[in-house]
Amino acid sequence: MEFTVGQIAEVLHGAVEGDAALRVDRLAKIEEAQAGAITFLANPKYEPQLYTTGATAVIVSRTLELRQPVTAALIRVEDPYSCFTALLEFYQQSTRTGRRGVEEPSFLGAGSTIGDNHYRGAFSYIGENCIIGQDVLIFPHATIGDRCRIGDGTIIYAGAKIYADTVIGARCVVHAGAVIGSDGFGFAPQPDGSYRPIPQIGNVVLEDNVSVGANATIDCATMGSTIIREGSKVDNLVQIAHNVEVGRHTVIAAQTGISGSTKIGSYCVLAGQTGIAGHLTLADKTTVTAQSGVGKSIKVSGEFLQGSPAFSLRDSLRANAIFRHLPELDRRLTALERNAQTPEKS
Numbered sequence: 001m002e003f004t005v006g007q008i009a010e011v012l013h014g015a016v017e018g019d020a021a022l023r024v025d026r027l028a029k030i031e032e033a034q035a036g037a038i039t040f041l042a043n044p045k046y047e048p049q050l051y052t053t054g055a056t057a058v059i060v061s062r063t064l065e066l067r068q069p070v071t072a073a074l075i076r077v078e079d080p081y082s083c084f085t086a087l088l089e090f091y092q093q094s095t096r097t098g099r100r101g102v103e104e105p106s107f108l109g110a111g112s113t114i115g116d117n118h119y120r121g122a123f124s125y126i127g128e129n130c131i132i133g134q135d136v137l138i139f140p141h142a143t144i145g146d147r148c149r150i151g152d153g154t155i156i157y158a159g160a161k162i163y164a165d166t167v168i169g170a171r172c173v174v175h176a177g178a179v180i181g182s183d184g185f186g187f188a189p190q191p192d193g194s195y196r197p198i199p200q201i202g203n204v205v206l207e208d209n210v211s212v213g214a215n216a217t218i219d220c221a222t223m224g225s226t227i228i229r230e231g232s233k234v235d236n237l238v239q240i241a242h243n244v245e246v247g248r249h250t251v252i253a254a255q256t257g258i259s260g261s262t263k264i265g266s267y268c269v270l271a272g273q274t275g276i277a278g279h280l281t282l283a284d285k286t287t288v289t290a291q292s293g294v295g296k297s298i299k300v301s302g303e304f305l306q307g308s309p310a311f312s313l314r315d316s317l318r319a320n321a322i323f324r325h326l327p328e329l330d331r332r333l334t335a336l337e338r339n340a341q342t343p344e345k346s
Helices: 005-012 044-050 080-096 313-324 326-341
Strands: 015-017 037-040 057-061 073-077 179-182 187-189 195-197 203-206 217-219 225-228 304-307 310-312
Touching: 005 015, 005 057, 005 073, 005 080, 037 080, 057 080, 073 080, 179 203, 203 217, 217 225, 304 313, 310 313, 313 326
Parallel strands: 037 057, 057 073, 179 217, 203 225
Antiparallel strands: 015 073, 187 195, 304 310
């Protein structure tokens, strides 16, 4: 697809500085862009590349003051990063929605319905009594169990496994290899030391605009629902256990594990390899830094946590600063003790 710089500026509510009639047909990083590409500048450290890029057009801030002449046409906007993200979304939507119809072999179970303008890839499986909305894309080898409900515009990528009774809202994305609705890790210890499985009879609910990364797993509830609220984003290789509730617009980075029955608030950030113990509550807007372990509930909104066990980021940074100086502090303490034990000469 090809657009003029002026057309793109109109969509982004931006102002063109340069030739609005120039045409672009692809998106690129500023350091790699060539003629015909559009890129953006949001981070000031990349500003030198604005003056050397081969891009035809660059999205920049309205307030950017040029230090040198530029050859590219500029589109000045309030937020270059958000505007370029909007272009990426438009491009992605345009390339994905080209797929329509049914590839064979594929299976649609008895009593199941699927809306107009959908795509079902080869070897995809849909169980019985499912209700699937319009504009849904189901890629090859995806499996959808019985009695599932999937909203309009949702994308299920290749090899994803959606267990029975799962509810997925509109405009969700479930990436390749993700497993939604597998049994929660529930086992009752027996007198002889063995473990008896506890039936997991609940389900998983993904509200609208939720994204689940590749090979992530979200377990069904023992009873009731494991719930991922509207707009939340789950990265690759994340484990969310049974009866967990994740609030709205929370982001969870790769290799994070959340134990059973924990409630994560809205607008939280869980960085990579975070571990959250079970039956806890994290208040809204809690941020947990990478490789931290949270073992107690956080009741105050807006806390930043670090460490294992995690505690206040400010206190953690101070503790780490002291920790780095421990060898020197140990030498000084040893010297003080030695001097204290040495009798003074009369």
